[in-house]
Amino acid sequence: MATIAQPVGQPIEQPGRFTHYLNSEYGIRSWLFTTDHKRIAWLYVITLTLAFGLGAIAAGLIRLALFTPQGDVVTAQGYDELFTMHGVIMVWLFLIPSIPATFGNFFLPIMLGARDLAFPRLNLLSWYIYVFGGAWVVAALVYGGVDTGWTFYTPYSTEYSHTNVVPTEMGIFIVGFSTILTALNFIVTTHRMRAPGLTWFRLPLFVWTIYATSLIMLLATPVLAIALLLLVIQRVWTVGIFDPSLGGDPLLFQHLFWFYSHPAVYIMILPAMGVVSEIIPSFTRRPVFGYKAVAISSFGLAIVGFLVWGHHMFTSGQSIYASMIFSVMSFLVAIFSAIKVFNWTFTFFRGSVWLQTPLLYALSFIGLFVMGGLTGLYLATLPLDVHLTDTYFVIAHFHYIMVGGTLSMYLGAMHYWWPKMTGRMYPELPAKLAALLLFAGFNLTFFPQYVLGALGMPRRYWSYDPVYQVWNVLSSAGATVLALGYILPFVYLLWSLKYGEKAGPNPWGSKGLEWQTSSPPPRFNFRATPVITQRPHTQ
Amino acid sequence: MPEDALSTPILRGEGGRVDEQFETVEQQQTTAVTGLWVFLGTEVMFFGGLFLAFLVYRLVYPQAFIEGTEHQNVLIGTINTIVITTSSLAMRLAVRAAQLGQRWRLRGFLVIAINLGVLFLVLKGVEYYQHYEESLIPGHAFKFPEPFAAQAQMYWILYFVATGLHGLHLLVGIGVLSVMFFFAMLDKFGPEYYTPVEVSANYWHFVDIVWTFLFPVLYLLRW
Ligand SMILES: [Cu+2]
Numbered sequence: 001m002a003t004i005a006q007p008v009g010q011p012i013e014q015p016g017r018f019t020h021y022l023n024s025e026y027g028i029r030s031w032l033f034t035t036d037h038k039r040i041a042w043l044y045v046i047t048l049t050l051a052f053g054l055g056a057i058a059a060g061l062i063r064l065a066l067f068t069p070q071g072d073v074v075t076a077q078g079y080d081e082l083f084t085m086h087g088v089i090m091v092w093l094f095l096i097p098s099i100p101a102t103f104g105n106f107f108l109p110i111m112l113g114a115r116d117l118a119f120p121r122l123n124l125l126s127w128y129i130y131v132f133g134g135a136w137v138v139a140a141l142v143y144g145g146v147d148t149g150w151t152f153y154t155p156y157s158t159e160y161s162h163t164n165v166v167p168t169e170m171g172i173f174i175v176g177f178s179t180i181l182t183a184l185n186f187i188v189t190t191h192r193m194r195a196p197g198l199t200w201f202r203l204p205l206f207v208w209t210i211y212a213t214s215l216i217m218l219l220a221t222p223v224l225a226i227a228l229l230l231l232v233i234q235r236v237w238t239v240g241i242f243d244p245s246l247g248g249d250p251l252l253f254q255h256l257f258w259f260y261s262h263p264a265v266y267i268m269i270l271p272a273m274g275v276v277s278e279i280i281p282s283f284t285r286r287p288v289f290g291y292k293a294v295a296i297s298s299f300g301l302a303i304v305g306f307l308v309w310g311h312h313m314f315t316s317g318q319s320i321y322a323s324m325i326f327s328v329m330s331f332l333v334a335i336f337s338a339i340k341v342f343n344w345t346f347t348f349f350r351g352s353v354w355l356q357t358p359l360l361y362a363l364s365f366i367g368l369f370v371m372g373g374l375t376g377l378y379l380a381t382l383p384l385d386v387h388l389t390d391t392y393f394v395i396a397h398f399h400y401i402m403v404g405g406t407l408s409m410y411l412g413a414m415h416y417w418w419p420k421m422t423g424r425m426y427p428e429l430p431a432k433l434a435a436l437l438l439f440a441g442f443n444l445t446f447f448p449q450y451v452l453g454a455l456g457m458p459r460r461y462w463s464y465d466p467v468y469q470v471w472n473v474l475s476s477a478g479a480t481v482l483a484l485g486y487i488l489p490f491v492y493l494l495w496s497l498k499y500g501e502k503a504g505p506n507p508w509g510s511k512g513l514e515w516q517t518s519s520p521p522p523r524f525n526f527r528a529t530p531v532i533t534q535r536p537h538t539q
Numbered sequence: 540m541p542e543d544a545l546s547t548p549i550l551r552g553e554g555g556r557v558d559e560q561f562e563t564v565e566q567q568q569t570t571a572v573t574g575l576w577v578f579l580g581t582e583v584m585f586f587g588g589l590f591l592a593f594l595v596y597r598l599v600y601p602q603a604f605i606e607g608t609e610h611q612n613v614l615i616g617t618i619n620t621i622v623i624t625t626s627s628l629a630m631r632l633a634v635r636a637a638q639l640g641q642r643w644r645l646r647g648f649l650v651i652a653i654n655l656g657v658l659f660l661v662l663k664g665v666e667y668y669q670h671y672e673e674s675l676i677p678g679h680a681f682k683f684p685e686p687f688a689a690q691a692q693m694y695w696i697l698y699f700v701a702t703g704l705h706g707l708h709l710l711v712g713i714g715v716l717s718v719m720f721f722f723a724m725l726d727k728f729g730p731e732y733y734t735p736v737e738v739s740a741n742y743w744h745f746v747d748i749v750w751t752f753l754f755p756v757l758y759l760l761r762w
Contacts, residue, residue, distance in 0.1 A: 109560075114560065115559060115560045116559070116560035117560070118560065118570045118574065119574060120558075120560060180581050184574060184577050184578055184581070187577050188570055188573050188574045188577055191573060192566060192569065192570040192573060193560070193561075193566075193570075218577065218580055218581050218584075219580060219581065219584050220584070221581070222581045222582070222584040222585035222587075222588065223584055223585070223587070223588040225585060225588075226585055226586075226588035226589050226592075227588065229700075230589075230592065230700070233696070233700060237677065237678055237696075238678060238679070239677045239678060239692065239696050240689070240692075240693070241592075241693070241696060241697075246689050246692070246693075247596075247600065247689040247690045247692075247693050248693065249595065249596075249599070252592060252595055256588055256591075256592070259588075524559070529562075
């Protein structure tokens, strides 16, 4: 447990008034020009919610269009633009920044016992870059649209597309700077800003995952940047970097793209795993079983994540020997993931389990993640992938990871840390209902897509054979339940800002360092610099 | 509960030497230096992707790339290599001068480093003009003897992208060093405060090192 040492540096408290980061300053300027990592986290929450809303509307329209086999709702071109919009917005404007930019931003410094990130102004700049680049991308997608899919494969994105490919890619390029600068900030902060006594093996597991995620962001994003830049140059300059008729190699683009985009999956899932690793000890009253193994497996995932990108290219014409190696490497991912899952479940053993909403989300994460992970093994198996690639099986697989995993835990983290961030409790009953709706709605939406994929329905088609209709109707029906699972928290969380019960510093009785300061925390997080003497959550 | 776990309190925030998030001056300085090193990690991967693309096409089209390389002006390339390396040296000496509090030497070395950077860009511009005269700019105006026209064009695209991005980094560096020079004129730096000079110098060295890789790969690799 953390002990609080003598106050150092600034005296923060005036007697008689409870001051915290939310009431230390008022007005719109105090938000738009803030350098407080906690306020910047809120700025991200707001903009990410907007981005998520846009991506979700596109998803809703896709499901509506697929309700009938012949494509009654939109044109074929409109359908292509819809799924591109959905993919681009969800991947780059929501999932990549989701947990790191919000909860990472808010809690990394607090969990390190620091007053702020190492570079607070850079942190604010990251947000502005995100907003600028994000608005740019959305404008390109909405006014004109793009029909290439989020992967921008050549030649779909070169001579066969007359849509806004160049502006969209430039926008994504800009958003990349935001990702890189945030990652840089997190890495440096973890190295340089730890409280006295906070050694690496006393770091909370959430910090380990955010650190590993930041390494991936730092090293993978620039490769996407150069890939997109070369593609933009090819289009603008009308030369043939990836065009076979001019001596270019389209596979090179795929290699560069997936060198980023496979690790990007770990950018999305690792922070979610970190949140699970915080919620479970808080609600079982036990430190996570096998702390070191769980901590190091985050690095295992980050490193192996860089070595498996070729599994997206089994049918693209890459060498069969390369495919075999990528296949074997991909199986290693399962080992590191399983280390985490087994240790989480062992933690429950002899724990005293308190089934509150955050734990419900964590349990639903484990279920959905295992499902998504195991079907990943199907896809990593060479002969099976030849059958399943580019079908709805792939769609279902990665939505189990990204939506069932990351998005569930984004909401789980929101509930877990809501009392700390706002000082108010959310209402428990509707929250539990929302968690259940999410789990049920998600499975109803995406499980039928596994079936569709196994039956051979290809992805990215505007119309389909009527034999697939039953499963598509089920999936679309599930999407409406899922939508309820998102709208409900939005409503009661806003409600709780004003009417929620006062939370107090530690409503969960957690031993985590962030729960040892007041709710909401003071401007500089702790009234005195904490001194750490033990592993997190030690009882 | 160790009493002496923290350094002595100092004035933070407005008016203080140390930003509010740090405990000590030393922590603030090392943090800034670490920040730049981490940033260079991202830069290495950025140029790394480009080098990979170059390597792939170099292996697939060796003959065309050699013929492309033969149009390079090795003399200007060599002079530029000397120019940029000397500039890097001058910048290191500027850091040393800042650490020792020699303000005129600091200003002088900064001026040398900046001007050599500008000279590099001017010489690069001369080269670009020569390429233009020889119709080596990729696109519709590109002319190259068959049978290697399309493949050699690939060499020239990657050459322009690589040197263009390097030039962009150099331009940013010249901007940063100019800001350092401005602060040096205001006597902001001294033995107790020189981190910005050191961080800019490290960036400047990186730009130099990228060229050190580009030069042999783009100009000298002829077999
Ligand atoms: Cu992958």
